[in-house]
Amino acid sequence: MAETTADAADAPHDAHDAPSRRDFIYVAAGAVGAVGTIAAIWPLIDQMNPAADTRAMATTEIDLAALQEGQQIVATWQGKPVFVRHRTAAEIAAARRDDYAPLKDPATDASRLVQADGKPGNPAFLVLQASCTHLGCVPTFAAGDYRGWMCPCHGSHYDTSGRIRRGPAPLNLAVAPYVYLTETSIRIG
Amino acid sequence: MSGPSTYQPKNGFTRWLDARLPVMRLVHDSFVAYPTPRNLNYWWTFGAILSFCLAVQIVTGIILAMHYVGHVDLAFASVQRIDRDVPYGWLIQNIHSVGASMFFLAVYIHMFRGLYYGSYKAPREILWILGCIIYLLMVATAFLGYSLPWGQMSFWAATVITNLIGALPVVGESIKNWLMGGFAIDNPTLTRFFSLHYLLPFVIAGVVILHIWALHVSGQNNPAGVDPKDESDTVPFTPHATMKDLFALTVFLILFAIFVFYMPDSLGHPDNYIPANPVVTPPHIVPEWYLLPFYAILRAIDFNVGPIDSKLGGVILMFASIAILFVLPWLDTSKIRSMRYRPVARQFFLIFVAVCIALGWCGQMNPSYSMFTAGEFRAGLHWVEGGQSIQRAVTAESERRAGATFEEAAEAMKAEGAQIVMVDRSSPTDATLTAISGGQLREAELTAHSLDELEAQIAERKAALGAAGVPYVEIERNLPFEFTVTRFAQILTAYYFLFFLVILPLLGLRETPGRVPETIAKSIRGAA
Amino acid sequence: MKLRSLWVAVFAALAFLAAPALAAEDAEHPPAVAWSFEGPFGKYDVNAVQRGFLVYQTVCATCHSLNHLSYRNLGEPGGPYEASWVMNEETGEREIELGAGHGRRVDPNENPYVRAIAAAVMIRDIDRETGEETERAGRPSDRFRNPYRNSAAAAAANGGAIPPDLSVINLARKGGADYIRAILLGYTGEEREGRYVNRYFSGGLIGMPSPLTQAGMVAYEDGTEATIEQMATDVTHFLQWASDPHMAARKEMGLVVMVFLIILAALTYLAYKNVWRDVKH
Numbered sequence: 001m002a003e004t005t006a007d008a009a010d011a012p013h014d015a016h017d018a019p020s021r022r023d024f025i026y027v028a029a030g031a032v033g034a035v036g037t038i039a040a041i042w043p044l045i046d047q048m049n050p051a052a053d054t055r056a057m058a059t060t061e062i063d064l065a066a067l068q069e070g071q072q073i074v075a076t077w078q079g080k081p082v083f084v085r086h087r088t089a090a091e092i093a094a095a096r097r098d099d100y101a102p103l104k105d106p107a108t109d110a111s112r113l114v115q116a117d118g119k120p121g122n123p124a125f126l127v128l129q130a131s132c133t134h135l136g137c138v139p140t141f142a143a144g145d146y147r148g149w150m151c152p153c154h155g156s157h158y159d160t161s162g163r164i165r166r167g168p169a170p171l172n173l174a175v176a177p178y179v180y181l182t183e184t185s186i187r188i189g
Numbered sequence: 190m191s192g193p194s195t196y197q198p199k200n201g202f203t204r205w206l207d208a209r210l211p212v213m214r215l216v217h218d219s220f221v222a223y224p225t226p227r228n229l230n231y232w233w234t235f236g237a238i239l240s241f242c243l244a245v246q247i248v249t250g251i252i253l254a255m256h257y258v259g260h261v262d263l264a265f266a267s268v269q270r271i272d273r274d275v276p277y278g279w280l281i282q283n284i285h286s287v288g289a290s291m292f293f294l295a296v297y298i299h300m301f302r303g304l305y306y307g308s309y310k311a312p313r314e315i316l317w318i319l320g321c322i323i324y325l326l327m328v329a330t331a332f333l334g335y336s337l338p339w340g341q342m343s344f345w346a347a348t349v350i351t352n353l354i355g356a357l358p359v360v361g362e363s364i365k366n367w368l369m370g371g372f373a374i375d376n377p378t379l380t381r382f383f384s385l386h387y388l389l390p391f392v393i394a395g396v397v398i399l400h401i402w403a404l405h406v407s408g409q410n411n412p413a414g415v416d417p418k419d420e421s422d423t424v425p426f427t428p429h430a431t432m433k434d435l436f437a438l439t440v441f442l443i444l445f446a447i448f449v450f451y452m453p454d455s456l457g458h459p460d461n462y463i464p465a466n467p468v469v470t471p472p473h474i475v476p477e478w479y480l481l482p483f484y485a486i487l488r489a490i491d492f493n494v495g496p497i498d499s500k501l502g503g504v505i506l507m508f509a510s511i512a513i514l515f516v517l518p519w520l521d522t523s524k525i526r527s528m529r530y531r532p533v534a535r536q537f538f539l540i541f542v543a544v545c546i547a548l549g550w551c552g553q554m555n556p557s558y559s560m561f562t563a564g565e566f567r568a569g570l571h572w573v574e575g576g577q578s579i580q581r582a583v584t585a586e587s588e589r590r591a592g593a594t595f596e597e598a599a600e601a602m603k604a605e606g607a608q609i610v611m612v613d614r615s616s617p618t619d620a621t622l623t624a625i626s627g628g629q630l631r632e633a634e635l636t637a638h639s640l641d642e643l644e645a646q647i648a649e650r651k652a653a654l655g656a657a658g659v660p661y662v663e664i665e666r667n668l669p670f671e672f673t674v675t676r677f678a679q680i681l682t683a684y685y686f687l688f689f690l691v692i693l694p695l696l697g698l699r700e701t702p703g704r705v706p707e708t709i710a711k712s713i714r715g716a717a
Numbered sequence: 718m719k720l721r722s723l724w725v726a727v728f729a730a731l732a733f734l735a736a737p738a739l740a741a742e743d744a745e746h747p748p749a750v751a752w753s754f755e756g757p758f759g760k761y762d763v764n765a766v767q768r769g770f771l772v773y774q775t776v777c778a779t780c781h782s783l784n785h786l787s788y789r790n791l792g793e794p795g796g797p798y799e800a801s802w803v804m805n806e807e808t809g810e811r812e813i814e815l816g817a818g819h820g821r822r823v824d825p826n827e828n829p830y831v832r833a834i835a836a837a838v839m840i841r842d843i844d845r846e847t848g849e850e851t852e853r854a855g856r857p858s859d860r861f862r863n864p865y866r867n868s869a870a871a872a873a874a875n876g877g878a879i880p881p882d883l884s885v886i887n888l889a890r891k892g893g894a895d896y897i898r899a900i901l902l903g904y905t906g907e908e909r910e911g912r913y914v915n916r917y918f919s920g921g922l923i924g925m926p927s928p929l930t931q932a933g934m935v936a937y938e939d940g941t942e943a944t945i946e947q948m949a950t951d952v953t954h955f956l957q958w959a960s961d962p963h964m965a966a967r968k969e970m971g972l973v974v975m976v977f978l979i980i981l982a983a984l985t986y987l988a989y990k991n992v993w994r995d996v997k998h
Contacts, residue, residue, distance in 0.1 A: 022991050025984065029987070032981050036977055036978075043281065047255075051276065053270060054274075055826075273785065273962060429996065432985070432989040432993075439982040447975075450968065459890055459891050463889045
């Protein structure tokens with residue numbers, strides 16, 4: 001059908017009568033054909049978007065009761081890893097102390113604990129997307145200059161609030177959208 | 190036909206390109222300036238329609254392969270996921286499955302057009318053979334694709350067709366297992382079928398390029414079957430043929446869309462919505478409609494011929510029915526291409542078309558279905574009411590003599606006054622004869638319109654007599670001649686082969702053709 | 718031209734011969750029902766699909782799986798519990814209302830009707846801590862609960878015959894919806910060799926006992942009287958939707974495509990005639 005447009009454009013003109021009416025038919029056929037072709041292409045592109053079943057698996061529930069202080073668990077949400085870290089008092093203090101240090105991507109520790117519904121979170125539990133903002137590797141727990149995370153791929157160092165402090169990554173580790181269902185369980189997504 | 194190129198590069202860039210890669214020249218000479226006979230009718234638009242069908246199948250197929258999972262446990266569910274969850278998956282899957290049918294519809298029209306107008310005759314033999322190769326590849330691709338949804342029909346079609354290979358003597362079984370990658374249709378078969386189903390359309394596309402190349406060397410045939418003499422007999426391909434093709438394609442798309450949007454499942458079989466089950470065969474296996482004629486030929490052979498058993502015979506004939514198309518250019522002896530000027534051949538051709546359709550009808554029928562019967566189904570019943578029974582053991586000298594010996598003994602007992610004698614054979618040479626003498630000999634006649642009906646009547650009567658204490662009923666069945674679907678298919682198959690092997694060769698030598706116009710221009714004036 | 722009419726007659730006769738092929742069956746022909754979803758403009762009756770879903774959940778779900786459907790499907794476009802946001806004129810607040818409506822569609826995973834239906838079903842899962850099998854309340858993303866752990870369990874519970882999955886049952890049986898409804902209503906009450914006499918079942922003996930045994934066995938919420946025939950019709954309507962959930966979208970798009978193609982055919986025909994106007998052919 002794509003040829004329609006080309007034909008209309010190349011169609012020979014007949015000089016001897018009503019060239020405008022003839023041209024109109026070619027242009028109309030070409031235009032309608034082009035619209036149809038474009039409309040037909042859309043489903044062929046849209047089919048690659050996440051399917052309904054994939055979109056439906058968008059939430060993960062995590063129980064925090066068994067998570068000890070100083071540990072983290074790696075959960076999966078939408079097929080991607082998520083860190084849930086139970087921070088020690090020292091780690092929380094370190095994170096707060098640096099709230100106004102010169103940061104590449106300035107953010108306070110409190111702003112990184114806010115739940116998806118806007119309510120403040122519990123400073124003990126940090127919920128982050130475990131994907132380095134440089135090129136997507138999973139950072140190593142409690143490593144690097146700031147004892148937060150360190151990305152093994154290209155050496156990005158994150159602090160105990162997940163903020164980028166040194167290395168090629170441009171942004172802080174993203175906070176996963178989560179809400180507390182109870183005191184000790186959260187839902188991501 | 191093609192003659193010297195008329196391409197004139199218009200600007201600096203196209204001149205530069207033309208000197209290095211004359212691709213614009215190729216397109217111009219093949220699809221713009223290419224001289225097309227001016228008398229082509231709508232039957233000649235199916236080449237373009239087929240190109241479109243191939244493109245649609247390849248594009249939708251590549252997309253479906255993104256979502257399909259080729260594993261026996263997941264294939265059926267993955268097709269359901271495409272239909273339910275993938276954005277526009279239902280549309281793309283419908284287009285692909287309906288598209289297969291549309292592709293075959295178009296290719297059959299294209300082939301019958303070639304047959305009618307003699308497009309296989311010199312100098313277009315290679316063109317025709319390439320077309321036959323494309324058709325064969327299409328059949329293979331369609332069969333492989335049909336197995337992918339892994340429904341009941343998919344599974345059993347794959348089983349039945351691979352078993353055809355097993356019909357080959359000596360090596361058949363080994364080849365079959367090699368093909369299946371196991372001893373039954375299973376996961377290895379599914380994955381290789383998927384791989385080949387993905388590959389073959391590109392092979393088809395390659396052969397299509399050769400087909401078009403051959404077409405552009407010899408030029409298109411036309412309804413008159415005479416070669417264009419000069420420029421006045423032809424028009425440039427663009428816009429004359431392209432515009433007509435586009436119009437025909439749009440009309441074809443309307444039919445396509447009716448199936449895709451309003452009856453997407455009407456061309457398939459309900460059983461393919463049941464997941465494949467290797468231990469249960471559906472009661473009635475049929476291929477897709479486009480393969481039914483060949484299925485009918487396969488089943489038509491229900492007798493052995495010398496060393497060839499009925500199974501191998503069916504397989505041979507089925508493949509021969511396609512193979513014969515390859516040698517058709519040398520079977521038809523007529524020098525006249527178009528059947529427009531061969532009135533007798535035209536009638537045989539129309540019978541041939543009807544035969545192919547009728548073979549398709551036979552293919553979807555139960556082969557033992559009785560189309561008509563000469564007369565009624567009758568049974569004569571004889572029994573004796575009352576009387577005494579005498580038993581006598583008889584031993585024959587040899588197995589060969591047994592039948593006659595028992596017969597003689599029975600006759601002897603009848604001569605002694607028995608009304609009715611039954612023979613109960615206990616070994617090849619021994620029998621017990623029970624004779625009933627005295628009492629009254631009764632008889633009854635049963636008639637019915639089908640064998641099932643007759644047997645039901647007999648069973649009913651026997652039960653009634655048994656309850657009344659009659660120990661034995663003699664039954665004589667008198668069955669009329671039955672014309673079954675298999676018989677019909679045999680006649681049709683015979684015509685299919687006679688048409689190519691006898692009618693076309695002889696007719697070309699014996700018929701009196703009509704007057705063939707000298708030029709295309711004259712043919713136009715002649716046919717009002 | 719006489720020959721031509723002869724050929725028309727031959728092809729017509731062939732078409733006529735094909736007719737008995739469809740009629741040859743050993744069971745009674747299912748009575749035809751005027752379904753609302755038939756025809757090029759046919760639509761599902763949402764109320765019937767909702768009632769049918771209730772029949773499925775109450776009666777069929779004890780033995781029959783619906784493996785290819787998830788609870789979220791109930792709230793998807795064209796589904797029986799599709800919902801949309803509407804503005805309440807009195808309070809000025811946005812509320813969720815059943816039906817396609819005019820407002821923004823409610824995400825099927827957030828749809829309160831769907832969530833409530835799913836939450837009422839216990840779904841088998843694995844306990845992450847212990848690895849033991851456990852049951853939890855369903856979520857919209859869950860597949861419909863399969864009544865059996867596996868096919869062997871299904872066979873064992875039903876005397877060797879596995880109750881078929883109902884996801885595409887209306888497409889998987891010749892006669893479609895008419896046949897499914899007829900089977901539900903075709904019981905004569907007789908029992909033979911541990912199987913049940915059904916007028917519409919091939920062979921006459923079906924393994925499934927009559928599932929709809931008494932009127933009112935399903936409590937309809939919309940006031941419709943739950944007669945056996947009504948329940949059979951409704952559950953068939955539901956199963957038709959389950960087999961073909963995108964039917965409404967398909968037919969709507971079909972109409973647009975047909976109108977478009979007819980216009981395009983007219984235009985290409987005129988263009989073709991214009992190109993060929995001066996060529997004798």
